[in-house]
Amino acid sequence: MAEISVPGDVLFEDPRRIDGGYVLGNKTIASVICVKSEDRAVPLKGKYLPIIDDYVVGIVSDQRFSGYTIDLNSPYAGQLSTRESRESFKIGDVVSCLIQEVDEVNEPMLIEPRKLYGGRLMEIESVKVPRVIGRNSSMVSMIEKYANTKLFVGKNGRIYIREGNVALAMEAILKIQREAHTGGLTDRVQAFLESEAQKIKE
């Protein structure tokens, strides 16, 4: 079973600048509840903080002369300049964006907006996103294959699902969210998808 650390626990006996930890003296101390692995701490809970080069899925929440405010399922909303797109957006539109820059108060500038439509949006905890993506996108590819869908997974915990068996993809993603910190997850998700796909065929 994975080892759970809580704030104040020593994670590493040497100083490391990592997410979910801070340096005190010459040790690395956990700052959030997390699972410790050999070289990092995987947070079990927490809100999404914008990071440069993350792809995110946002919802247009405000519209002004010079641009849009995009809700990112985070304490920090993104800013998108009208110059970034020939297309115009309405409040409530779902858009995927790339975070180009994050200022000193964590507020992100967004670029490359693409309107997402014709599918379904779901929201999960952002700390579980790496498991939904999987190593080299293996998990995403597997879900897309069995459910015959196209997924756009934002690092901020919003996932847009188009085409195919949307409900099956959603079920698989929820299963991953529930079991994110357990071993052998890929195999179990594959077994689940296979049996469900089989049921549908029958």
Added chain:
Amino acid sequence: MEKPVLIRNGKRNDGRGVMDLRPLKITAGVLKKADGSAMIEWGKNKILAAVYGPREAFPKHMANPNRANVNCKYSMAPFSSLEEHGRSGPNRRAIEIGKVAKHVFENAILTNQFPKTQIDISIEVLQSDGGTRIAGITAAAVALADAGIPMRDLVQGVSVGKVDGVLVVDVDKPEDNYGTSDIPVIVSLRSNEILLFQLDGMLSKKEVETALDYSFETAKTVRELQIEALKNKYVLEESGA
């Protein structure tokens, strides 16, 4: 009302020794909607703590560009005491406790990671039995950890009282009513620092030092129970697949 004898042959009115805590149980993640929550049952105290945030600071002009604002509300339900119906709404005592509790978490939370936001902590005393502020803050620390909010340490505390001339830890209601001193303390065991300290009743410096020793010593047990509460929640989620 005459003061009862509270310590006989080294035993306290409920049979505890001077360094014994009352039964203590903490449960993490008891509320669905809150970002983090915890329930603490400590002696007959039953206290709920919940956390929302970090979220955008409101009103906007209160936003601090350097760190998150921490708000903390402590309140006692009108039905929480053995005595008469309490007034609803915060009284002066509750406002003061909310303020010193806020200071604890302004220290514990790595607020500089969340500029321009606020973190709202609520401590609701459903049933009171002495030591509610310490129990409430101990629960709030678990709720913050449950919310995934970065902190320097999981903080906790134990109050110390002087009862029948003897220093004892974790005073219950009768000891609180008839004791001569009450010292609520919240500590960080990671840094060996004191985050909350109040005192009333006459004590020598040596007695205050002893009280601090007692708090630090018994806080270790409280911390273990906080960790157990958090681990229970996350392990349960694992097997509940």
Added chain:
Amino acid sequence: MIMDEVKEEFVKELLKNNKRSDGRGLLEYRPIKIEKGLLPNAEGSCLAQIGDTKVLAGVKFDVVEPYKDRPAEGVFQVNAEFLPLAHPEFFAGPPDERSIELARVVDRGIRSADCVDSKKLFLEEGKALGIYVDLYIMDHSGNLIDTAGLAAMGALLDTKVPKYEAKALIRGEFSGKLHLERSAVVCSFEKIDGKIVLDANDEEEVASEGRLSFATCDGDLLCAAQKSGRSAFSREEFSAIMDASLEKGRELRKLIGG
């Protein structure tokens, strides 16, 4: 906000060399001035000044019904009001958390030292004396707690007990001075950039990360305490602050004639 940051930098820079803007030592009070008996309509009064900070305390008596759980005792209560004339950030309205904390810390210091024996305030079945100390914050230039503590204690030392006849108080006639078992005062220390200073002025309070206050009373005892602000304190800091509080407390009690 910007002016605050300027002050903060300046205070911290000076403290690096253990210096303060007014030339004081780290554990030294500004000049203290106590004037008792300024308001003859009040049963007791005192204006306390530490540096430019001014707090006026007035004492009034009333006949009250004792609390149900203490039927043979009187009532003692301290209140504080931050007057809008005292500081640009003070506004009229209900008491905020700062004034409540101030009143409660001063109240705790006097109450837990049993300065006033509440049993002696009992008059007859269902009737007791209530003593109300009201603190008026008139000019806020830092360290309100210690100034208010001096004003409250000074006013109690100045207090005469009105005569009680036919179930009523006779205003303006007195049965004697209020008997005090002992006196208590508060000393507050601010933590700025890891340094501990006594009696912070307003600039230093802006730069401060936390405060630790101790009330002390006759017999070299600590009778109340309050840690406030976001910084934490170590055991060593506690020990040093307790020593300084006991020492300075003796001086303050002498100064107010307690």
